[in-house]
Amino acid sequence: MLTVLLEFALVLVLMTGLAVLMGRWLSRVFSHPGHALPERLTYRLLGVDPRETMGWARYGSALLLSNGAMMLFGYLLLRLQGSLPINPLGLAAQTPDLAFNTAASFITNTNWQAYSGETSLSNFSQMAVITFLMFVGATSGVVAAAGFIRGLSRSSATDIGNYWVDFTRILYRVMLPLCFVMALVYVWQGMPQTFASQALATTLEGARQQLIVGAVASFESIKHIGTNGGGFFSMNAAHPFENPTPLTNILHIFSMLLIPSALTYAFGSLLARRRQGWVFFGTFLVMFIGFLAVVYFAEQGGNPLLTQLGVDQLLSATQSGGNMEGKELRFGIADTSLFIATTTGATTGSVNAMHDSLMPMGGFVPMAQMMLNCVFGGDGVGFINLIQYALLTVFLVGMMIGRTPEFLGKRIEAREMKLVMLSVLAHPICILGFTALAALWPGTLDSLNNVGPHGFSEVLYAYTSGTANNGSAFAGLNANTPFFNTTLGFAMLLGRFFTLLPMLAVAGSLAFKKTTPAGAGTIPTATPLFMFLVVFVVLVVGGLTFLPALALGPVVEQLQLLSGQTYK
Amino acid sequence: MTTRISTPPLAVTQGLFRGLWRPVLVSSVLFMLLTGLAYPALTTLVANLLFPFQAQGSLLERDGQVVGSVLIGQAFSRPEYFQARPSVTQSVDPNDASKTVTTPYNAGLSGASNLGPTSQRLLDAVKERAEAYRALNGLDPQAAVPVDAVTASASGLDPHISVANALIQARRVAPLRHLPEDALLTLVRASTETRTFGLLGEPRVNVLQLNLALDALATPHQPPVVTE
Numbered sequence: 001m002l003t004v005l006l007e008f009a010l011v012l013v014l015m016t017g018l019a020v021l022m023g024r025w026l027s028r029v030f031s032h033p034g035h036a037l038p039e040r041l042t043y044r045l046l047g048v049d050p051r052e053t054m055g056w057a058r059y060g061s062a063l064l065l066s067n068g069a070m071m072l073f074g075y076l077l078l079r080l081q082g083s084l085p086i087n088p089l090g091l092a093a094q095t096p097d098l099a100f101n102t103a104a105s106f107i108t109n110t111n112w113q114a115y116s117g118e119t120s121l122s123n124f125s126q127m128a129v130i131t132f133l134m135f136v137g138a139t140s141g142v143v144a145a146a147g148f149i150r151g152l153s154r155s156s157a158t159d160i161g162n163y164w165v166d167f168t169r170i171l172y173r174v175m176l177p178l179c180f181v182m183a184l185v186y187v188w189q190g191m192p193q194t195f196a197s198q199a200l201a202t203t204l205e206g207a208r209q210q211l212i213v214g215a216v217a218s219f220e221s222i223k224h225i226g227t228n229g230g231g232f233f234s235m236n237a238a239h240p241f242e243n244p245t246p247l248t249n250i251l252h253i254f255s256m257l258l259i260p261s262a263l264t265y266a267f268g269s270l271l272a273r274r275r276q277g278w279v280f281f282g283t284f285l286v287m288f289i290g291f292l293a294v295v296y297f298a299e300q301g302g303n304p305l306l307t308q309l310g311v312d313q314l315l316s317a318t319q320s321g322g323n324m325e326g327k328e329l330r331f332g333i334a335d336t337s338l339f340i341a342t343t344t345g346a347t348t349g350s351v352n353a354m355h356d357s358l359m360p361m362g363g364f365v366p367m368a369q370m371m372l373n374c375v376f377g378g379d380g381v382g383f384i385n386l387i388q389y390a391l392l393t394v395f396l397v398g399m400m401i402g403r404t405p406e407f408l409g410k411r412i413e414a415r416e417m418k419l420v421m422l423s424v425l426a427h428p429i430c431i432l433g434f435t436a437l438a439a440l441w442p443g444t445l446d447s448l449n450n451v452g453p454h455g456f457s458e459v460l461y462a463y464t465s466g467t468a469n470n471g472s473a474f475a476g477l478n479a480n481t482p483f484f485n486t487t488l489g490f491a492m493l494l495g496r497f498f499t500l501l502p503m504l505a506v507a508g509s510l511a512f513k514k515t516t517p518a519g520a521g522t523i524p525t526a527t528p529l530f531m532f533l534v535v536f537v538v539l540v541v542g543g544l545t546f547l548p549a550l551a552l553g554p555v556v557e558q559l560q561l562l563s564g565q566t567y568k
Numbered sequence: 569m570t571t572r573i574s575t576p577p578l579a580v581t582q583g584l585f586r587g588l589w590r591p592v593l594v595s596s597v598l599f600m601l602l603t604g605l606a607y608p609a610l611t612t613l614v615a616n617l618l619f620p621f622q623a624q625g626s627l628l629e630r631d632g633q634v635v636g637s638v639l640i641g642q643a644f645s646r647p648e649y650f651q652a653r654p655s656v657t658q659s660v661d662p663n664d665a666s667k668t669v670t671t672p673y674n675a676g677l678s679g680a681s682n683l684g685p686t687s688q689r690l691l692d693a694v695k696e697r698a699e700a701y702r703a704l705n706g707l708d709p710q711a712a713v714p715v716d717a718v719t720a721s722a723s724g725l726d727p728h729i730s731v732a733n734a735l736i737q738a739r740r741v742a743p744l745r746h747l748p749e750d751a752l753l754t755l756v757r758a759s760t761e762t763r764t765f766g767l768l769g770e771p772r773v774n775v776l777q778l779n780l781a782l783d784a785l786a787t788p789h790q791p792p793v794v795t796e
Contacts, residue, residue: 003763003766003767006767007767007768010767042598045594045598046590046591046594046595046598047587047590047594048587048591058584058588061584061585061588062588062591065585065588065589066591066592066595066596068592069593069595069596070600073596073597073600116677116678118676118677118678119676127604127605127608128600128605129604131603131604131607131608132600132603135599135603135604135607136599164591164595171599171603176602176603176607180607180611183615184611184614184618184619187611187615187618187619187622187623188618188619189622190622190626190639191622192623192624192625192626193615193616193623194616194623194624194625195612196624198676199625199627199634199637200634201635201636201637202633202634202635203635204635204636204642204644204649204776204780204783205642205643205645205646207642209636209640209642209673209675210675210676211625211627211636211637211640211675212676213624213625215611215612217611217615217623218607218608218611218612219608222603233678234677234679235679235722235723235724235725238680238722238723239678239723239725240637240641240723240726240727241625241637241639241640244626245764246763246764246768246769247764247768247769249768302715303685305685305686306691306694306715306718306719309691309694309695310698310710310711310712310713311694311698311713311715311718312712312713312714312715312732313715317731317771318730318731318732318735318771319715319716319730319731319732319733319770320730320770321715323685324715324719324721325681325683325685325690325694325720326680326681326682326719326720326721326722327719327721327722328721328722328726328728329653329716329721329726329728329729329770329772330728330769330770330772331769331770332769332770334770335768335769335770351722353722354681354682354722356680356682356683356684357681357682357684358685359685360685360686449683450682450683450684450687452686454684454685454686454687457684474682475682476682476683476684557685557686560686561685561686566687566688566691567686567687567688568688568689
């Protein structure tokens with residue numbers, strides 16, 4: 001237990017230190033006046049003027065159009081897989097609905113996978129489609145955050161920056177160098193990195209074993225730094241080639257938290273409001289620690305129904321114990337819990353254990369974090385979601401004391417609140433609406449791996465994961481059907497762009513306003529009190545919306561588990 | 569185009585999409601070539617220069633033959649070998665291509681049970697595995713069994729078992745290998761990997777490496793006789 005506490009504390013301290021380092025770097029990248037040579041060449045090739053300033057609508061259009069083009073390009077490559085090179089295993093192209101789902105999933109930074117990497121994608125597709133879309137999807141998220149923060153920092157301005165400059169810089173100065181270095185560390189720890197597709201072995205008992213290999217390390221580094229989450233292999237970061245050692249596991253965790261946490265610091269730097277940045281960091285952290293504790297204790301406690309069968313699940317010097325179904329031994333319960341809290345907090349969606357086999361309250365945690373969608377959150381969008389809740393908080397508090405709400409010296413008026421509400425409501429409408437539709441759809445029962453409340457959780461989890469652009473799954477659900485591929489594809493697109501675009505509009509609107517100095521009636525937003533108010537608003541507004549659905553899934557399941565009710 | 573326009577920010581200004589088509593199309597292709605091909609290719613090149621063993625999958629050889637990867641578990645059914653955790657990886661049914669059958673440690677397609685904690689199928693499987701484990705290791709019918717010995721891992725390719733599990737199996741393997749029990753217990757302890765930096769991960773035993781060490785210690789190169 002002491003080891004576990006020490007480990008958790010160490011991770012949180014190191015993560016905070018990395019947030020400061022990375023935050024400094026990000027704020028330099030966002031605001032540096034010069035352009036490096038490769039960047040100037042890129043601008044010339046693209047035919048753009050780096051000095052152009054863009055209003056939020058043009059900035060958002062560039063993001064939307066280029067994401068659309070990249071998604072289409074990825075879709076075409078997936079459909080043509082059979083005729084493309086580096087496909088020695090001769091894998092066929094994905095079906096139209098599956099290719100749509102895959103392309104939508106990776107461009108929106110979701111990385112939901114309705115396919116198994118080993119048997120569905122060639123080494124070429126893993127690189128030219130998946131690795132490519134992971135880079136540009138994640139970079140787009142950080143670009144949106146850059147424009148968003150710039151909008152908040154400006155006064156009486158009509159522009160929020162230049163999309164092409166932001167995109168090129170973040171890709172060249174942050175994503176590519178970081179991923180390259182991390183990939184080499186990963187190979188050192190044992191991840192394969194080769195153009196070969198397989199290695200054949202004869203086991204000690206004489207059986208033939210086909211080992212699938214490929215460009216795994218270069219895939220894994222962007223997968224986590226980009227909070228993407230899609231797996232090279234079917235079983236994702238639980239596969240020993242994707243996550244060979246406890247060290248790679250912790251590096252995955254740091255990578256996932258790196259940019260989301262650093263953005264709070266970059267925000268504080270760029271607005272010269274350091275305290276405000278730390279208040280937002282603290283908001284993230286408080287929720288994270290709470291959820292981590294719940295999942296750790298739920299999993300370490302083990303499954304009481306297994307104890308009745310004479311299974312020893314107690315933590316001791318010679319075993320980690322706990323609920324080990326669907327978990328890997330090298331990680332045990334502590335490192336698995338840390339990974340679960342991180343991957344659904346930072347909405348990455350990679351998994352190092354099968355969430356479908358978590359205890360009911362263990363499975364409750366990833367679902368709840370994705371429903372709130374701002375416990376660190378994905379690259380860029382997590383921060384934007386948090387600001388959305390901060391605006392809602394100043395609005396609610398302003399209403400209570402009868403003052404005009406202000407945030408960062410700007411008056412928050414009807415237009416901003418309408419956009420914030422559009423973004424706040426799009427999330428639950430998408431999740432609950434599609435879950436309701438799937439619950440009525442006649443074919444859904446055939447896709448379930450578990451029945452009863454756990455089966456309902458499988459469906460609820462899928463749409464939550466898609467809308468929150470997470471991508472993890474209660475993976476027993478067979479989601480590779482035209483119905484699930486299509487509806488989940490739309491859930492991912494709606495979940496991404498109905499949050500990003502309204503909030504970019506808010507940034508554009510705030511940039512246009514004058515900054516006024518704080519008066520006697522201004523609610524201070526850089527205080528611990530405000531931090532807890534935001535946590536409260538997130539839990540009440542974000543949480544209560546989903547409580548009825550959660551009650552039908554994990555909560556009922558927990559009660560039935562305690563009474564010994566089982567399902568076929 | 570650096571002149572400030574004073575229209576309200578929500579209004580769609582003229583020329584919203586002007587000049588966007590070229591960068592949109594060129595950037596898709598350029599960034600695909602850079603991030604999808606150049607980056608993995610460069611990483612592959614450097615990685616194979618620096619860490620050729622790991623980059624190719626950490627393959628272990630014995631007498632010039634590849635016997636597996638140190639990172640990937642494999643199935644052991646003979647009692648004179650330490651047995652790995654249960655695995656529910658699937659493969660295509662040889663008799664009916666439209667179906668799949670459970671083939672433990674199929675490294676061609678990783679897989680887990682994905683059964684929830686109240687699933688009767690999970691409980692039945694665990695009960696069956698616990699009985700088999702007790703029978704194999706000569707344990708009391710009521711004896712508690714380590715949880716990792718009766719639950720399927722997430723990847724289906726978990727290369728490790730717990731120390732508790734290895735110690736129980738050592739007592740079974742020792743007489744089958746004509747080795748004193750102490751020698752086996754020492755071997756298990758020597759093969760135990762500890763926590764990284766004393767904090768990360770869990771103490772564990774790599775089954776393939778342990779069995780290779782075991783073969784090197786007693787009657788290598790020919791399968792030992794199975795005693796009933």
